[in-house]
Amino acid sequence: MTDTMTEPATDTADRQDRPEGLATEGLAVGYRTRSARGRGANRAVLSGLDLEARAGELTVLLGPNGAGKSTLLRTLCGLLPSLEGRVRIGGADLARTSPTALARRLAVVLTDRVDPGLLSVRELAGLGRHPHTGFTGRLTDADHAVVEWSLKAVGAGHLADRPAAELSDGERQRVLTARALAQEPEVVLLDEPTAFLDVPSRVALTVLLRDLARDKGLTVVVSTHDLELALRVADAVWLVDRDRHVHAGAPEDLIRSGAVADAFDADHLAFDPVSGTFGLRRTARAAVAVDAPADVLPLLERALAREGLTVAGPGDPTADRQVTWNGGDRFTLTGPGGAVVHSFHELTRAVRTW
Numbered sequence: 027m028t029d030t031m032t033e034p035a036t037d038t039a040d041r042q043d044r045p046e047g048l049a050t051e052g053l054a055v056g057y058r059t060r061s062a063r064g065r066g067a068n069r070a071v072l073s074g075l076d077l078e079a080r081a082g083e084l085t086v087l088l089g090p091n092g093a094g095k096s097t098l099l100r101t102l103c104g105l106l107p108s109l110e111g112r113v114r115i116g117g118a119d120l121a122r123t124s125p126t127a128l129a130r131r132l133a134v135v136l137t138d139r140v141d142p143g144l145l146s147v148r149e150l151a152g153l154g155r156h157p158h159t160g161f162t163g164r165l166t167d168a169d170h171a172v173v174e175w176s177l178k179a180v181g182a183g184h185l186a187d188r189p190a191a192e193l194s195d196g197e198r199q200r201v202l203t204a205r206a207l208a209q210e211p212e213v214v215l216l217d218e219p220t221a222f223l224d225v226p227s228r229v230a231l232t233v234l235l236r237d238l239a240r241d242k243g244l245t246v247v248v249s250t251h252d253l254e255l256a257l258r259v260a261d262a263v264w265l266v267d268r269d270r271h272v273h274a275g276a277p278e279d280l281i282r283s284g285a286v287a288d289a290f291d292a293d294h295l296a297f298d299p300v301s302g303t304f305g306l307r308r309t310a311r312a313a314v315a316v317d318a319p320a321d322v323l324p325l326l327e328r329a330l331a332r333e334g335l336t337v338a339g340p341g342d343p344t345a346d347r348q349v350t351w352n353g354g355d356r357f358t359l360t361g362p363g364g365a366v367v368h369s370f371h372e373l374t375r376a377v378r379t380w
């Protein structure tokens with residue numbers, strides 16, 4: 027993905043006099059169930075939502091499995107009717123916006139399987155232009171330029187001539203994101219767009235979405251399980267906790283309030299608010315004195331932690347075992363079965379009996 031490409035012109039003049047972004051007012055989302063007697067009842071998954079996703083910002087929706095992220099996104103794009111309340115896109119009530127007008131303002135990438143038939147990648151991405159083409163559906167040169175730009179933006183330019191049915195999961199995800207960008211919407215909603223991507227591509231796509239929000243004034247709302255990445259890159263977070271309350275704010279607001287830890291801490295996982303990262307929660311069975319330079323120490327600490335050992339503070343009298351770095355990948359172990367080891371792998375195997 028690159029940020030050096032020529033971008034298509036946006037209709038900013040057209041957008042200036044409209045309220046921007048996406049907002050919910052007293053929104054309840056969920057499902058209508060039907061009893062054996064044919065009576066309908068509402069089962070709300072999330073309710074009382076007064077949320078705002080601003081234009082020019084990347085808003086990330088976080089929450090554990092089953093929290094209601096997909097249900098909320100489907101309601102925000104009109105695929106599921108709201109149980110209560112309202113969704114506004116650019117100030118307009120979603121329920122009163124015609125499908126054609128909505129398609130010009132809102133693009134959606136959901137997790138549903140898409141059957142591209144015999145379409146090429148370029149043709150699949152080109153479907154995103156349909157809200158803008160006339161009744162013939164024919165793409166103009168300007169439309170083609172937007173499609174080429176959107177494919178390049180997501181790092182899929184080289185795939186343009188491939189049959190879309192032959193793409194890998196990660197490649198298809200990029201192309202569906204390109205289709206959404208080709209739509210040139212005001213608001214883009216994406217449900218777990220990074221789910222199938224490798225780590226560099228996850229970072230690249232998330233940063234691209236943030237940059238598009240900033241540079242083109244888009245409102246971008248993305249659900250994801252990439253917590254640490256989201257907390258680093260997002261401008262705003264909607265966090266659904268275990269009680270299905272939604273917390274909104276900058277990542278740092280939700281880290282400081284403890285909402286992130288409350289939502290995700292588990293038996294084996296603990297959120298560190300200082301570093302903003304998750305770590306394995308382990309009870310150390312012994313403390314070990316270490317003598318290693320600053321660039322080796324974090325890795326040594328990590329390897330020892332995996333074996334249930336913690337690094338002792340200076341002069342800790344309970345630390346009767348020691349690991350000393352000897353240069354290269356050599357360590358001298360002083361303790362039961364003391365030895366000189368030549369790699370982290372040998373080290374972890376040797377200290378396992380400590």
Ligand SMILES: Nc1ncnc2c1ncn2[C@@H]1O[C@H](COP(=O)(O)OP(=O)(O)OP(=O)(O)O)[C@@H](O)[C@H]1O
Nearest residue numbers: 056057071089090091092093094095096097098251
């Ligand atoms: N079609 C449906 N009818 C009734 N309940 C549903 C339906 N789809 C989902 N649910 C329920 O709604 C709740 C929220 O599901 P949802 O898929 O929105 O969660 P999610 O946060 O996207 O989860 P995940 O992270 O696992 O994708 C769950 O309890 C789920 O079982």
